[in-house]
Amino acid sequence: MIKSMTGYGRAERHTDQRKITVEIKSLNSKQLDLSARIPSIYREKEYEIRNTVGKALGRGKVDLFVSVENVGGAKTAGGTINKELFKAYYAQLVELQRELGDRNGAEPLMTTVLRLPEVMQTETVAIGDEEWKALAEAVDEAVDNLNQFRLQEGAVLIGDLLKRIDTIQELAAQIVPLEGERIETVRTRLMDNLKALQVNVDNNRFEQEIIYYLEKFDITEEKVRLKQHCDYFRTVAGESEGVGRKLGFIAQEIGREINTTGSKANHAGIQKIVVRMKDELEKIKEQLLNLL
Template sequence: MIHSMTGFGKHVIQLPSKKITIEIKSLNSKSLDLNARMPSAYKEKELQLRKTIANALVRGKVDFGLYIENTGDETSSVINQIVVKQYMEQLKALADADATQLLEIAMRMPDSMKTEREDIDEDEFKAIEEALEEALKEINIFRSEEGQVLDDDFVSRTNTIKNLLSDVEKLDVDRLDTIRERLEKAVSDLKTDLDKNRFEQELIYYLEKYDITEEKVRLKNHLDYFITALKSDDSNGKKLGFICQEIGREINTIGSKANYAPLQQVVVQMKDELEKIKEQMLNVL
């Protein structure tokens, strides 16, 4: 079964003094393109988190966000006393103001607050990993559901191409006779005596060049193989894309050999359905 590369997953956990939120969203991409946003204090764990995400999602343009909200009384931000005192001394030299006013101005200046880096608690990080696993489960469920929608669309469009191929087979019965009549009329209009045996040989050679029997057989086989690959356990977008290329090659050859307007019109419809499959194929994992 196929999976879409589009998905979204979110999980929130509440620790005694922190609320941790993990969000993951993904779109289609040729490879894994992972963008991670997290507090600087957690950067040392980024590679480990990236590896977990890469193993679970494989491919896609992925945005990962780790958000930490302090909900307890503790805070890692403290006043940078040395810097604030220096600001107040400089301000006092410039203006006559009381200490409260000077402190208020100094606290607005850059670097008046500093954040003390804390080591990541192992239990906290274990909780983050568990939250990440839950978010990944959620996004993969989303991808699976989106994949089912794509699967239904692919089956429907493939069946449409098969039905159009049946129309091609019906039209092909009259096509060669029409081409033959057209050539015989063109020769008769020349009002020139021809060697009938030689003409018949050339005519057979010409008609053989426009025979599409092999293309019809190969196209049907490719369509059947596409459905088989679509339902297989190892189905993936790249493999299905290669099969689409082969389907397109046979449709194009039928169109180039058609030399018959009704059949060429059917070929255009087949190409249209295949292009819609290819557009959606870009989103298959």
């Protein structure tokens, strides 16, 4: 089924010592734009997580959030201060302060020392197989939930798009009764202009010229192509997935036929109908930006 690019998915997994929460949000985008916030203890799995999410979602601006909460006295990754090295750095900096006459307080000096090489020593926390499995399951479930959301949104979008295609065709049908009126209006205007000139005219030649002139305003081909494009839109909309771009191309072709009809209209009533068709088409194009 067709999916929207907008969606949200969430999942939780629990181990003896931790609660893992995964949230994924997605919006429309021309390609995959994945932003991930993952705790440092799971950093070594980031590439694998990104791969899983990217393959499952295909396209969209995706925000991935992984959070972890200790619930059973689990050790948290952190760091310790190398006290001996800190004291050595600090003593040297205090001595330089006195020599240079620097009157800055001790607090910024301590902050400076903490940033010096090897003062902070990071501890690594070993992650067991059970926790890695829980993390992977949480990611998979969040992705599945997001895809379910996308499917629901996609069904609503397609329903709306098809209604608008129906509206365009209904409006196109309203042009037909106006065509005869338009042709008669053009013929009458030409005749009136000739009478105003008060010149002799070859009636046979005049009729030929009128036919040639009116052929320029004939929209039969545009109506036929418009119907074909609308029918093809419905066919593609019935395909399984990945139809957003294809439907966008078909919408462009529909717009081309509507624009040509408008340029040939030469009738106020037809122009009003064309404007309404364009309005429906613009709404279709906006909605298509959300389809995967």
